[in-house]
Amino acid sequence: MAIIFKLENVSVSFDKHAIVQRSLKHALSGWFRPHNRTTFYALSKVSVAIHAGDHVGLIGRNGAGKSTLLRVLTKVITPQEGLVSLCPDRHIAPLLELGLGFHPDLSGRENCFLAGALMGYSATEIHRKIDGIIRFAELEEFIDEPVKNYSSGMFGRLAFALATDIEPEVLLVDEVFGVGDEFFMRKCIVRMQRLMQAGITTVFVSHNVDFLVAQCNRMIWLDKGHIEMDGKPREVVAAYRNAYNTLG
Amino acid sequence: MDVASRRFLWLYAKSQLKLKYRDTYLGFAWNFVEPALYLGMLSLIFSAVNRMNIHDYTVFLFGALIPWRYFENVVSGATESIVSGSWLLKKMYVSPLVFPLIRWLVASLEFLFSFTVVLLLLVFMKERWTVHLCILPFSIIPWAMLSLGIGLICAVLFTFFRDVRPIVHMVMMFTFFSSPILFKIDFFEGHTLQALVLKFHPMTYYASLFQKPIYYASWPSALDWGITLGISAAVVIVGCCLVHKCQGRFYFFL
Numbered sequence: 001m002a003i004i005f006k007l008e009n010v011s012v013s014f015d016k017h018a019i020v021q022r023s024l025k026h027a028l029s030g031w032f033r034p035h036n037r038t039t040f041y042a043l044s045k046v047s048v049a050i051h052a053g054d055h056v057g058l059i060g061r062n063g064a065g066k067s068t069l070l071r072v073l074t075k076v077i078t079p080q081e082g083l084v085s086l087c088p089d090r091h092i093a094p095l096l097e098l099g100l101g102f103h104p105d106l107s108g109r110e111n112c113f114l115a116g117a118l119m120g121y122s123a124t125e126i127h128r129k130i131d132g133i134i135r136f137a138e139l140e141e142f143i144d145e146p147v148k149n150y151s152s153g154m155f156g157r158l159a160f161a162l163a164t165d166i167e168p169e170v171l172l173v174d175e176v177f178g179v180g181d182e183f184f185m186r187k188c189i190v191r192m193q194r195l196m197q198a199g200i201t202t203v204f205v206s207h208n209v210d211f212l213v214a215q216c217n218r219m220i221w222l223d224k225g226h227i228e229m230d231g232k233p234r235e236v237v238a239a240y241r242n243a244y245n246t247l248g
Numbered sequence: 249m250d251v252a253s254r255r256f257l258w259l260y261a262k263s264q265l266k267l268k269y270r271d272t273y274l275g276f277a278w279n280f281v282e283p284a285l286y287l288g289m290l291s292l293i294f295s296a297v298n299r300m301n302i303h304d305y306t307v308f309l310f311g312a313l314i315p316w317r318y319f320e321n322v323v324s325g326a327t328e329s330i331v332s333g334s335w336l337l338k339k340m341y342v343s344p345l346v347f348p349l350i351r352w353l354v355a356s357l358e359f360l361f362s363f364t365v366v367l368l369l370l371v372f373m374k375e376r377w378t379v380h381l382c383i384l385p386f387s388i389i390p391w392a393m394l395s396l397g398i399g400l401i402c403a404v405l406f407t408f409f410r411d412v413r414p415i416v417h418m419v420m421m422f423t424f425f426s427s428p429i430l431f432k433i434d435f436f437e438g439h440t441l442q443a444l445v446l447k448f449h450p451m452t453y454y455a456s457l458f459q460k461p462i463y464y465a466s467w468p469s470a471l472d473w474g475i476t477l478g479i480s481a482a483v484v485i486v487g488c489c490l491v492h493k494c495q496g497r498f499y500f501f502l
Contacts (some may be wrong), residue, residue: 014500027409071499075341077494092342100335103263111265117255118340 001051001080002087004125004170004201005073010082011225012043042068043079044225050203052087055196055211057222058205059240060222066205069222070096073203091120093168100159104148107204108139108158113146115159121166124207129165138184157184164191169222174205209237253343260346261353261467268354283362287369289314304349305461307374311462312455314430315391318359319398320420325351326399327416330407334502345488348403350397359388380461383499387457387468393480394454400487404494407501425449428459450479 016038050073058066071077072084074094078240094100100115101152112133116126134143137157147155163171173177196202196215205213212219212233219236226245229236249257269275289315331348335344363384400436406412427449428435434444446452453475461464 025411076338077499096339101339101342103260103335105267106263114256114259114263115340117259118252118336118342120252122255123259 006085007048007081010079013039055216056203057216062221065225092170093163093170096174108143130209133165170201269494279361283365308463311459322395327402380464390476390480397483397487
């Protein structure tokens with residue numbers, strides 16, 4: 001099966017105290033007296049390949065590197081070390097942190113066109129889909145309002161409707177099922193299952209481990225930036241729960 | 249730049265234009281009203297306080313002030329553009345080049361509106377119309393390139409060092425007041441320090457591209473074109489290379 005993402009020895013690190021480092025004074029003083037840098041590794045030497053049709057769940061505790069890994073896959077973060085190969089010409093829909101990149105001052109409709117363009121769709125294609133997106137998001141009355149006036153539920157609904165209605169080939173989802181009411185969540189799950197059956201590749205980040213076990217055919221457990229385990233969902237989840245239950 | 253970023257660039261530039269006057273009563277008309285008021289006020293003030301004995305001072309002033317305003321508009325907008333694009337750069341992949349480019353595109357369009365207003369005002373102010381005015385669409389090219397290049401460089405520097413913004417403002421102000429935009433180059437005696445500074449001041453050559461056809465009724469010289477196009481091309485190349493080289497590090501500074 002075709003490889004969609006391939007990561008080889010990928011590391012992503014953040015400098016601690018980065019706010020202090022954003023001044024010219026700090027940069028200039030570093031020329032004369034090197035600063036002691038403390039670095040936090042969000043991902044450390046991660047190697048993984050995700051194939052077409054895989055439904056991967058990413059689990060791990062807070063700060064394990066799950067969201068960073070999704071950002072590397074979407075090219076939002078360029079790792080400092082390692083090699084990232086992405087299959088070109090695939091429509092990738094990234095739903096990171098409860099939404100897409102929506103501009104707060106623009107309307108829901110305008111944001112659909114902008115985010116759609118970034119997912120590789122032309123304005124004509126979005127025009128064709130926009131009514132369905134609005135209907136699914138249940139935002140008929142508010143679609144021409146600036147998204148800064150939306151509640152977090154409305155924001156998440158629109159992002160989910162857009163990312164899934166355009167029928168992407170790869171869908172990356174970071175905790176998106178936390179938004180919307182119970183009924184909308186059910187609608188989302190049905191749509192997700194339909195897309196997965198249609199053969200798209202999905203990568204989920206969620207703390208709802210039971211949901212991931214039900215939906216995914218592969219699970220990756222991340223801990224402190226490392227891949228702790230990669231395998232069948234039930235086995236990985238059992239090991240994950242066992243590790244932390246023992247600690248607790 | 250990839251296809252998706254290019255599509256986004258056009259759509260977002262259009263949205264920015266709409267957004268600018270969305271909540272105003274005059275809406276799109278502000279594109280003409282604002283430069284007309286600005287220039288009208290300037291011509292009134294400078295005609296009243298003009299002590300330089302420059303004939304037709306308003307025509308002289310408009311010559312280089314309009315492209316300078318465009319340059320200033322692009323640089324100040326582009327400087328913060330990458331940082332203010334964090335709403336998207338942290339969520340979806342887009343080429344960071346897009347944000348300074350959008351500022352440049354929007355400001356270029358605003359320049360066209362301003363320049364239309366200038367031409368309308370000149371109908372009433374300018375005594376003699378000559379064939380040299382037809383060079384003006386080409387005169388803006390070096391200015392546009394310079395604005396884009398400096399805008400890109402400032403955008404990258406500001407992302408890493410937030411102190412850059414006041415420094416950019418200071419440098420812009422110094423460049424403006426030390427260049428022959430408000431006064432004629434022959435205002436100073438030939439051997440004075442000021443005359444020497446003006447001779448080597450790059451803005452002298454940029455200003456000539458507009459002042460010569462509009463005020464002096466002459467063509468810009470080959471030296472004017474050579475220096476301005478050379479500097480502008482170099483600055484654009486440096487700006488693009490800088491964005492390309494640093495784009496992987498932006499995320500960590502947003």
